Amino acid sequence: MKQYLDLVQNIIDHGAWQQNRTGIRSISLPGATLRFDLQQGFPAVTSKKLAFKSAIGEMIGFLRASRSAAEFRGLGCKVWDQNANQNRQWLANPYRLQEDDLGPVYGVQWRQWPAYKLIDPDQPQGSAQLADALAQGYRRLGFVEENGGRGVLLYKAIDQLRQCLDTIIGDPGSRRILFHGWNWAQLEEMALPPCHLLYQFLVNPTEREISLCLYIRSNDIGLGAPFNLAEGAALLHLVGRLTGYAPRWFTYFIGDAHIYENHLDMLREQLAREPFPSPKLVIADRIPDYAITGQYQPEWLEKVEPGDFRLEGYRHHPPLTAPMAV
């Protein structure tokens, strides 16, 4: 994957040394884009061994709305252990529930974004608004009094990802098919506010192709980016399978693209290696292909297992690793 190595070189050449909350300095470049044609292969790094099973385990944990490092471990992914149990600030956070808790991170927002409505039943459209909210699945929590007025408080958990799939099926021309992780109301309850946070699906009904634009506000290029690239592409493949479209363009936008000081040796070693051709992602036949079955089965978002994903023809250089900044 040459694009990855080009980005590494670009950060080394043009980035600036900066301090950050972890205490480990990084070279940072503001703004970068990578773009992959998934019909040409899967964006797995080849200049070291990608921990593919671990990355897929993380993605599946997100799909299941996990908020516990123990659940990620159960899926073969240990990368959340330190954020859950070794960050002093998080350990002292009153929202941390117990050992391994991460708070309402990623998947919780993707599948259960908490939504509240306050409706004044006495204003002219009050009862129509209430009826609409209840029809949308909101339920009444109670009455609240505010500024001398009264309101009905309602709640529902929004499954943003499911809504995206429903729209891909029902209104593929929509330019509003996206989900977001940056929930201001809960950032302080999370072990780490989301890094990959905006996912937009774009459908081409004529070519029967689906693409993804992913925005990552902050990206650890040594450790995080290989995982984030693999997971974004795997998610697009899965969504394509469940909605009947072939995965096509995967565009990956980074806000703060950085290399931690203690990752430089690992990355310089990779720069000296010649990348191999990209492998192919294979998703198990048991995951129904909507293009073949014509049956919409979005519940597979929760039912997929790590063993349903494998790489075919993955040639890579020897493993390399480095410490994670906590």
Ligand SMILES: Nc1nc(=O)c2c([nH]1)NC[C@@H]1CN(c3ccc(C(=O)N[C@@H](CCC(=O)O)C(=O)O)cc3)CN21
């Ligand atoms: N500093 C930092 N960087 C990150 O990339 C990151 C975080 N923190 N915190 C939350 C998640 C966890 N992610 C991570 C964390 C560690 C690895 C990592 O250590 N990868 C190893 C292999 C791990 C394994 O075998 O499972 C590697 O060499 O790629 C990868 C992704 C991405 N995120």
Ligand SMILES: O=c1ccn([C@H]2C[C@H](O)[C@@H](COP(=O)(O)O)O2)c(=O)[nH]1
């Ligand atoms: O999926 C992920 C999750 C985290 N990261 C990296 C990016 C940063 O190095 C840290 C987060 O620290 P902030 O101070 O909150 O930016 O984790 C990643 O690359 N990918």
